[in-house]
Amino acid sequence: MAFGRFFLPGPTEVRPEILAALAQPVIGHRGAGMTALLREADPRLRALFGTERPVYVSTSSATGMMEASVRGGVRRHALCLVNGAFSARYRDLVRDCGRQAGEYAVAWGEAHDPAEVERRLRAGDHDAVTVVHSETSTGVLNPLPQIGAAVRAAERATGREILLLVDGVTSVGGMVVAPEEWGVDCLLTGSQKAMALPPGLAFATASERLLQRAATLPGRGHYLDLVEFDRHWREHQTPHTPAVHLVFALARQLADVEAETVSGRAARHHALRERCCAWAEERGARWGLSLFAPGGFRSPTVTTLALPAQWRGPELVAALKQRGYTVGAGYGRLKDTTIRIGHMGDHTLAGLDALLATFEEVLDR
Ligand SMILES: *Cc1c(COP(=O)(O)O)cnc(C)c1O
Numbered sequence: 001m002a003f004g005r006f007f008l009p010g011p012t013e014v015r016p017e018i019l020a021a022l023a024q025p026v027i028g029h030r031g032a033g034m035t036a037l038l039r040e041a042d043p044r045l046r047a048l049f050g051t052e053r054p055v056y057v058s059t060s061s062a063t064g065m066m067e068a069s070v071r072g073g074v075r076r077h078a079l080c081l082v083n084g085a086f087s088a089r090y091r092d093l094v095r096d097c098g099r100q101a102g103e104y105a106v107a108w109g110e111a112h113d114p115a116e117v118e119r120r121l122r123a124g125d126h127d128a129v130t131v132v133h134s135e136t137s138t139g140v141l142n143p144l145p146q147i148g149a150a151v152r153a154a155e156r157a158t159g160r161e162i163l164l165l166v167d168g169v170t171s172v173g174g175m176v177v178a179p180e181e182w183g184v185d186c187l188l189t190g191s192q193k194a195m196a197l198p199p200g201l202a203f204a205t206a207s208e209r210l211l212q213r214a215a216t217l218p219g220r221g222h223y224l225d226l227v228e229f230d231r232h233w234r235e236h237q238t239p240h241t242p243a244v245h246l247v248f249a250l251a252r253q254l255a256d257v258e259a260e261t262v263s264g265r266a267a268r269h270h271a272l273r274e275r276c277c278a279w280a281e282e283r284g285a286r287w288g289l290s291l292f293a294p295g296g297f298r299s300p301t302v303t304t305l306a307l308p309a310q311w312r313g314p315e316l317v318a319a320l321k322q323r324g325y326t327v328g329a330g331y332g333r334l335k336d337t338t339i340r341i342g343h344m345g346d347h348t349l350a351g352l353d354a355l356l357a358t359f360e361e362v363l364d365r
Pocket of ligand 1: 010062086137170193
C-alpha cells in the first residue's frame with residue numbers, strides 16, 4: 001500500500017525503504033559490522049538530539065529508557081509534572097522504582113507553568129523533575145526551555161542538585177531540541193514515533209552529572225543501567241544484544257534524516273502542525289470541531305481535535321478506516337470526545353491534505 005495513510009500518533013508509518021533495510025542477513029553484534037553501524041549512527045543521533053553528549057541505543061520501548069532515567073537520575077524524591085497519560089506513567093514509574101513521586105498536575109490539555117515549577121521546587125526537597133515534552137495523549141507541547149530555566153533557578157536558590165528528566169518521545173525528531181541549552185539531564189525517545197522507525201528501540205542522552213549520580217545509586221538494576229550504556233557506548237557497542245535489524249533500519253533512517261537535515265525535518269513538522277491547526281480552525285469549525293490544545297502549546301507531531309456532540313470518537317475513526325485512513329482514537333478518558341492525528345515522522349503536507357480532504361467527506365456524511 002502506498003505511503004501516507006497511517007496517521008496514528010505512534011507507532012507511526014514506516015517508509016518502504018526503511019522496511020527493506022530490515023531484510024538483511026543477521027550479523028554478530030560484537031563484530032566490526034555492528035561497531036561500524038553504531039559509530040556511524042553516533043554523530044547523526046547527536047545531531048537529531050541537538051547534543052554533544054552520547055545518545056545511547058536501547059533495545060526496549062521508550063518506557064525502558066523512562067525507567068533508566070529514573071533508576072539513574074532520581075535519588076529519593078522527584079517532582080512529576082502530570083498533564084496527560086504519559087506524564088502520569090512517568091510519575092507511576094518513579095513510584096514503582098521505589099522513589100517518592102511528588103506531583104504537579106494540571107488538567108489534561110493544559111501545559112505546566114514554569115513559575116509554579118520553580119515555586120514547588122523551592123518549597124520542597126526534590127532531587128529530580130520528570131516532564132513529558134510533547135504529551136501525545138493530548139497534543140500539548142510543554143514549554144521545556146522555560147521549565148528548564150525554572151529548575152536551574154530553583155537549584156541556584158536552594159543549592160540542591162535537581163536533575164531534569166525529559167520524555168521527548170514525540171518531540172525528538174519532530175522539532176529542534178537543545179538539551180544542554182535547556183538544562184535537560186536526560187532526553188529520551190522511542191524508535192516508533194517521530195523517528196518513523198518500527199517499534200523496538202529507544203534512545204536517551206545523559207548529562208555528566210546524571211552519570212555521576214547514577215554511579216552512586218544502589219539498586220539501579222542491570223538491563224537499564226545508564227552507567228553500563230555509557231561504558232559500552234565508548235566502544236560503539238551496546239551492553240546486550242541489540243535488535244540488530246532495527247539498527248539496520250536506524251542506519252538507513254539516520255542517513256535520510258541527514259539528507260533532509262534536522263532543521264528541515266523540524267520545519268516540515270512545523271508546517272504539518274500549522275496546516276492541521278489551520279484546517280481545524282478554518283474548515284473543521286464548520287462541523288463543530290475545535291483544537292484541544294491551547295495556542296502556543298501545540299505539539300508539532302500530534303494534533304488532538306475536540307469533536308462536536310453529534311460525533312463519537314470511535315465512529316469517526318471507523319469511518320476514516322473504511323476509506324483507508326488510520327488516525328488515533330482519543331486517549332483513555334478522551335476516547336469519545338476527541339481524535340488524534342499523528343502528523344509525524346516521514347509524513348508530507350500532500351499526504352496530510354489528502355487525509356483532511358477525506359475527513360471532510362466523512363464529516364459531510
Ligand atoms: C508512546 C509514548 C510513550 C511510550 O512509549 P513506548 O515505546 O510504548 O514505551 C511514552 N511517552 C510518550 C510521550 C509517548 O508518546
